[in-house]
Amino acid sequence: MGKKLYDIVIVGGGIVGSSTAYNLMRADNRLNVAVVEMDPSYTRASTALSMANARIQYSLKENIQISQYTFEVLNNFEETMSVGEDRLNIAYRREGNLFLFDESSSPAAREALELQKSLNCRIEWWTPDKIEQHYLLYDMSGLVGGTFGSQDGHFDAYTVLMGYKAKARSLGAEYIHGEVVELVSSEGHIAGVRLRSGERLTSKFVINCAGAWAAGVALMAGVKLPVEPVKRQVFALDPAVKPDGPLPLTVLPSGLYFRTETGGQILLGKSMDEDPVGFDFSWDDKRFTEILWPELARFVPAFDTLKLLRGWAGLYAVNTLDGNAILGEWPEIKGLYLANGFSGHGLQQAPAVGRYLSELIIGLQPVLDLSIFRPERILENRPLNEGGLV
Numbered sequence: 001m002g003k004k005l006y007d008i009v010i011v012g013g014g015i016v017g018s019s020t021a022y023n024l025m026r027a028d029n030r031l032n033v034a035v036v037e038m039d040p041s042y043t044r045a046s047t048a049l050s051m052a053n054a055r056i057q058y059s060l061k062e063n064i065q066i067s068q069y070t071f072e073v074l075n076n077f078e079e080t081m082s083v084g085e086d087r088l089n090i091a092y093r094r095e096g097n098l099f100l101f102d103e104s105s106s107p108a109a110r111e112a113l114e115l116q117k118s119l120n121c122r123i124e125w126w127t128p129d130k131i132e133q134h135y136l137l138y139d140m141s142g143l144v145g146g147t148f149g150s151q152d153g154h155f156d157a158y159t160v161l162m163g164y165k166a167k168a169r170s171l172g173a174e175y176i177h178g179e180v181v182e183l184v185s186s187e188g189h190i191a192g193v194r195l196r197s198g199e200r201l202t203s204k205f206v207i208n209c210a211g212a213w214a215a216g217v218a219l220m221a222g223v224k225l226p227v228e229p230v231k232r233q234v235f236a237l238d239p240a241v242k243p244d245g246p247l248p249l250t251v252l253p254s255g256l257y258f259r260t261e262t263g264g265q266i267l268l269g270k271s272m273d274e275d276p277v278g279f280d281f282s283w284d285d286k287r288f289t290e291i292l293w294p295e296l297a298r299f300v301p302a303f304d305t306l307k308l309l310r311g312w313a314g315l316y317a318v319n320t321l322d323g324n325a326i327l328g329e330w331p332e333i334k335g336l337y338l339a340n341g342f343s344g345h346g347l348q349q350a351p352a353v354g355r356y357l358s359e360l361i362i363g364l365q366p367v368l369d370l371s372i373f374r375p376e377r378i379l380e381n382r383p384l385n386e387g388g389l390v
């Protein structure tokens, strides 16, 4: 088998890998960038199985700043990322996010709200009355209020992925259908990857963008990442009583979340402690009918009559150290970069992450300093603190 020479090899062509490829090519289109993707249909990629929500409601400054940049990118995406005559339609709907709180969870929320306001985020504290006036179907009993982010919302994640991919390719990035089975290194420096086909790709930089598969890829270089694939399920519902307008992504204190989808449907999910670790993509209608539906119907009594249309399962790449992204060069192997452990918010972080990694690799001053997410914290066992929001 022959060798091919690249400047940078990206393992995984989901939203993070594709945003990184695009940002590298945009910064310097003379670069030879290869993106290796084992499943170009993206059937199991988290990017294609997510809720596709972008929010500004975080309690860590950098996560807020990342989302502020995402808003900017998504606002201009159709204009700046369309290739040729085909105009992208990313269906960006800024219908808001509403986080609800009870007595015990509200102090942390108010603290986060102050931080968000200090960063010029448009987030408001809404009383139970105000919430019930806006969303007539909601029953706020037992809840003390909520934070509403009017700029938050959802988009068509698959189209955004295709947009990044097409633009990266138009600028010269090469997408290779293959599975990386080995990371090659020599004397503490990465030297490339080997594919299952036997082909060897040589490069001084390799970026692990393998999503829920990231720990396995890192281990190919002997690196132990605290990242686990955890199954998360989403359910599509057709309620008998339709809300009279879009519902924001609404998050209950228990973590149950739902929002309207086109056609009067509702999408709903909840991360649960018993969600299994592993590459399991089966979904379970009993979880909805027996556990989640009663909880939903307590908060939205009108939803006690509905049809479960379908469900699906995808994987969170959970960073078990602190639930935050791991970004940057692995300190023990020069040239091996990580963009892993997004723990359920990688879609909205991909624009800023791709830009940041391209800046690190090319040697530019980062526009947004994301060094707080550096991989060193894993070796030092120093978790980042992000308060309670999903």
Ligand SMILES: Cc1cc2nc3c(=O)[nH]c(=O)nc-3n(C[C@H](O)[C@H](O)[C@H](O)COP(=O)(O)OP(=O)(O)OC[C@H]3O[C@@H](n4cnc5c(N)ncnc54)[C@H](O)[C@@H]3O)c2cc1C
Pocket (backbone or CB within 6 Å): 011, 012, 013, 014, 015, 016, 017, 036, 037, 038, 039, 042, 044, 045, 046, 047, 048, 049, 050, 051, 052, 053, 054, 178, 179, 180, 181, 209, 210, 211, 212, 213, 214, 217, 232, 233, 234, 269, 313, 314, 315, 316, 317, 342, 343, 344, 345, 346, 347, 348, 349
């Ligand atoms: C149910 C659910 C809801 C979510 N909701 C949201 C949300 O509302 N907002 C949000 O921001 N995020 C959300 N997320 C998280 C988000 O989907 C992920 O964080 C994000 O898509 C991660 O992108 P990625 O490119 O890292 O991973 P992926 O999209 O999974 O891409 C990784 C790619 O790497 C490829 N790969 C892996 N190993 C190899 C290998 N050895 N060789 C070659 N290719 C390989 C895979 O085939 C895959 O295509 C959700 C996730 C789930 C499951």
